[in-house]
Amino acid sequence: MSDLRELYQTTILDHNRQPRNFRVPAAANRSATGHNPLCGDRVSVHVELEDGVVKDVGFQGNGCAISTASASLMTQAVKGKPVADVRRLFDAFHALVTSDPRREIDPDGVGKLAVFAGVREYPVRVKCATLAWHTLRAALDGGGATVKTE
Amino acid sequence: MKATFDVARLREEFPVLRRSQRGKPLVYLDSAATAQKPRAVIDAVSDFYANHYASIHRGVYELSETATQMFEDAREKLRTFLGAREAREIVFVKNATEAINLVARTFGRQNVGPGDEVLLTAMEHHADIVPWQMLCEERGARLRVTPIHDSGELDLEAFETLLSDRTRIVGVAHVSNVLGTINPVRELVALAHERGVPVLVDGAQAAPRIPLDVRALGCDFYAVSGHKLYGPNGIGALYARAELLETMPPFLGGGSMIESVSFEKTTYAGIPARFEAGSPNSEGAVGLAAALDWLFGLGMTNVARHEAELLAWATELLDAIPGVRIYGRAAAKTGVLSFTLDGVHPHDVGTVLDGEGIAIRAGHHCAQPLMERYGVPAMARVSLGVYNDHADLERLAHAVRKTAEMFR
Numbered sequence A: 001m002s003d004l005r006e007l008y009q010t011t012i013l014d015h016n017r018q019p020r021n022f023r024v025p026a027a028a029n030r031s032a033t034g035h036n037p038l039c040g041d042r043v044s045v046h047v048e049l050e051d052g053v054v055k056d057v058g059f060q061g062n063g064c065a066i067s068t069a070s071a072s073l074m075t076q077a078v079k080g081k082p083v084a085d086v087r088r089l090f091d092a093f094h095a096l097v098t099s100d101p102r103r104e105i106d107p108d109g110v111g112k113l114a115v116f117a118g119v120r121e122y123p124v125r126v127k128c129a130t131l132a133w134h135t136l137r138a139a140l141d142g143g144g145a146t147v148k149t150e
Numbered sequence B: 001m002k003a004t005f006d007v008a009r010l011r012e013e014f015p016v017l018r019r020s021q022r023g024k025p026l027v028y029l030d031s032a033a034t035a036q037k038p039r040a041v042i043d044a045v046s047d048f049y050a051n052h053y054a055s056i057h058r059g060v061y062e063l064s065e066t067a068t069q070m071f072e073d074a075r076e077k078l079r080t081f082l083g084a085r086e087a088r089e090i091v092f093v094k095n096a097t098e099a100i101n102l103v104a105r106t107f108g109r110q111n112v113g114p115g116d117e118v119l120l121t122a123m124e125h126h127a128d129i130v131p132w133q134m135l136c137e138e139r140g141a142r143l144r145v146t147p148i149h150d151s152g153e154l155d156l157e158a159f160e161t162l163l164s165d166r167t168r169i170v171g172v173a174h175v176s177n178v179l180g181t182i183n184p185v186r187e188l189v190a191l192a193h194e195r196g197v198p199v200l201v202d203g204a205q206a207a208p209r210i211p212l213d214v215r216a217l218g219c220d221f222y223a224v225s226g227h228k229l230y231g232p233n234g235i236g237a238l239y240a241r242a243e244l245l246e247t248m249p250p251f252l253g254g255g256s257m258i259e260s261v262s263f264e265k266t267t268y269a270g271i272p273a274r275f276e277a278g279s280p281n282s283e284g285a286v287g288l289a290a291a292l293d294w295l296f297g298l299g300m301t302n303v304a305r306h307e308a309e310l311l312a313w314a315t316e317l318l319d320a321i322p323g324v325r326i327y328g329r330a331a332a333k334t335g336v337l338s339f340t341l342d343g344v345h346p347h348d349v350g351t352v353l354d355g356e357g358i359a360i361r362a363g364h365h366c367a368q369p370l371m372e373r374y375g376v377p378a379m380a381r382v383s384l385g386v387y388n389d390h391a392d393l394e395r396l397a398h399a400v401r402k403t404a405e406m407f408r
Helices: A002-007 A010-017 A065-078 A083-097 A107-121 A123-141 B007-011 B039-052 B062-082 B096-111 B130-139 B156-162 B185-194 B242-247 B282-298 B300-319 B346-355 B368-374 B390-407
Strands: A030-036 A041-050 A053-062 A146-148 B090-093 B117-121 B142-146 B167-173 B199-202 B221-225 B236-240 B258-261 B266-268 B324-327 B336-341 B361-363 B379-383
Touching (some): A002 A107, A002 B346, A010 A065, A010 A107, A010 B390, A041 A065, A041 A123, A065 A083, A065 A107, A065 A123, A083 A123, A107 A123, A123 A146, A123 B346, B039 B062, B062 B090, B096 B130, B096 B167, B096 B199, B096 B221, B096 B236, B117 B130, B130 B142, B142 B156, B156 B185, B167 B185, B185 B199, B300 B324, B336 B346, B336 B390, B346 B361, B346 B379
Parallel strands (some): B117 B142, B117 B167, B167 B199, B199 B221
Antiparallel strands (some): A030 A041, A041 A053, B090 B236, B258 B266, B324 B336, B336 B379, B361 B379
């Protein structure tokens, strides 16, 4: 069970139970939908973008604990940040969850999101962890199209 | 009821069951996706390559004659296994999916026209939905769907009503890959035949679990996958009544399926060769023959009894866990048990079980319309094989309880 605790850290279980920013911000002006065809999970991300800054952000949908917690923690991590910083954080997070599990992680780059390091041991779950992030990026790109993880 | 074969001894024949998963002894409960292979099958494939391999149906030398004989013996074994009248009613294909596509592309194109209908059921696998949907789009025909009751049983009255004078073919799963329901194929066939409508049965899940007799069922087409039958990947079979098969145009064109070829005109071979273009998966056929021999040794009646007994036990164990919801309570059910755990996504159930060494399926099971029918995005599915025993199910129940605690 030790490995599983590594994956399902207390923070992840908490954000799964009580997702933060689980809403559509009233002034949202960017949004996108993400779909993981493997499990049927859907998530929508809504952003209020003002002068190149994520002023507010929320998400909707339902999925597994990893995808729900990832979306929840993502909204907290990107709120108030300039788009350029959000993109850098996306890259750092993506690198984290797809890195070699034997490698030490650098918590400075991703802050609280380091709780997702356990996902590295479960390649099939990487898509769960990154679905909300891909969707956020699509929203920022202004696509409005559905993002697929496959 | 007691299993009439020795499961402990039988497990020894499956090398993979000796390995571990995430550091725990493997409990394999995903046989509806694909079954593990007994030593007899692994050895048969290896022996074929080591000692008997050559081009089949072509060589003028002894080695090729032997390989051809082994390939045709496999067809004969399938005939016996399915209860067909003649070996030429068995067409080798990749899998059940290809078998259904073959029928849709040949018989379907020939017989389904604008305004006609193809009648399916709400519990079909995507393999028995999409080929028909493609056909309907091409031909301007309509897909009709027989609804099911909450229990996972077909609504037979609705089926009768939906059978219209425009119905050109019926497609039905013998056993549902999600609900485990054993559909009353014999009755469905009788109803369809009264109106002159042929019936295709998707037997991918039934073939490894219950004794089969296509003549007793009366169906016109029956599709099976070798890999679910403890045989190799990439080999399967389509049974089709000879009278129908004779009237059907070819599926794929190429070598083996012709009588004579000129640039002006090609005449086609008789059945079943007409439907087997190109060099076939001969090692797959030989491996599948070994799997069938092995199943004959166990006896399909015993296999069915074993799975029924385990299913009843698994149902009792999971029903006792608070928050577990089981989908499919058909009176006639086998081998498959799908469930959800309140407040926990099926993928998380699958991952926690993985950590306990237990392999199950989590997702939509290639039956998205059925997920919609039950109002869930996904389910966790336990499916049984001949090698499963009570200890596997005890470990399953323990791990599901652990999952519930973890996410509480």
